[in-house]
Amino acid sequence: MKVKEIRDLLEAQILCGEDQLENDLQGVFASDFMSDILAFTDSQQILVTGMINPQVVRTAEMVDMKCIIFVRGKMPTEEIISLAEESGMIVLASRFLMYSACGILYSREEDPKPCRV
Amino acid sequence: MPGLTFTYAVDGNDYHKAGEASRSAKFALKKLGLPPEVVRRVGICMYEGEINMVIHADGGTATLKVGMDEIEIELEDKGPGIPDLELAMQEGWSTADSQANQLGFGAGMGLPNMRRYSDEMQIDTTVGEGTTVRMIIKIR
Numbered sequence: 001m002k003v004k005e006i007r008d009l010l011e012a013q014i015l016c017g018e019d020q021l022e023n024d025l026q027g028v029f030a031s032d033f034m035s036d037i038l039a040f041t042d043s044q045q046i047l048v049t050g051m052i053n054p055q056v057v058r059t060a061e062m063v064d065m066k067c068i069i070f071v072r073g074k075m076p077t078e079e080i081i082s083l084a085e086e087s088g089m090i091v092l093a094s095r096f097l098m099y100s101a102c103g104i105l106y107s108r109e110e111d112p113k114p115c116r117v
Numbered sequence: 118m119p120g121l122t123f124t125y126a127v128d129g130n131d132y133h134k135a136g137e138a139s140r141s142a143k144f145a146l147k148k149l150g151l152p153p154e155v156v157r158r159v160g161i162c163m164y165e166g167e168i169n170m171v172i173h174a175d176g177g178t179a180t181l182k183v184g185m186d187e188i189e190i191e192l193e194d195k196g197p198g199i200p201d202l203e204l205a206m207q208e209g210w211s212t213a214d215s216q217a218n219q220l221g222f223g224a225g226m227g228l229p230n231m232r233r234y235s236d237e238m239q240i241d242t243t244v245g246e247g248t249t250v251r252m253i254i255k256i257r
Binding site: 032033034035036038039049051053054055056058059061062063064 | 133134135136137139140143153157160161164165168219220221222224225226227229230233
């Protein structure tokens with residue numbers, strides 16, 4: 001799914017990575033627990049979270065994610081955005097709750113498969 | 118093990134900076150042209166260990182030794198030590214405080230994740246003296 005489609009679907013504001021709107025991203029992982037992100041992500045490129053701190057960016061970076069979507073209307077600080085910018089990440093902020101944001105993204109996947117550990 | 122050694126001081130007083138050493142290490146390993154999956158595994162192991170050092174031990178030292186066939190991560194702290202290692206290795210067991218929870222950690226997945234992503238892991242710990250964690254990630 002292209003970044004601009006994600007932005008439109010989630011009525012999101014793009015906070016950094018505007019030059020990557022045409023990039024095609026695959027796979028979503030949603031969590032507020034950083035260790036779960038480290039434990040269970042495979043090749044997902046998009047992180048959906050409601051946590052706001054620099055560790056979100058560092059955690060996403062450790063598992064090679066490309067895009068962070070902050071949900072529940074949470075707005076990251078300048079420090080967090082700068083950190084993401086340094087890493088070449090895309091950052092979006094949406095007012096949808098995590099459940100809704102994930103539902104919208106899941107329903108748009110070409111071949112959605114429920115994942116289990 | 119001949120090769121390159123990288124040493125990082127982990128600041129235990131600034132929760133905001135937790136993870137910076139691992140970020141630098143991952144950047145250095147990428148520059149060396151190591152396989153992405155190896156870099157990812159080293160990053161996860163070191164990052165979880167670094168967070169543990171900040172949460173539980175007021176920081177410490179992280180050393181990466183990059184050899185031809187494997188990478189060794191050594192995390193050394195002078196913290197309180199781990200009284201019951203078997204319990205600490207169980208998924209879901211945690212003694213982390215609310216500050217750690219605010220960062221999204223403290224769910225009892227740190228040590229299990231380090232074991233999951235390393236090929237070998239050894240923990241030497243003495244209550245009141247500190248903990249040293251050594252992990253090996255094979256390159257081939």
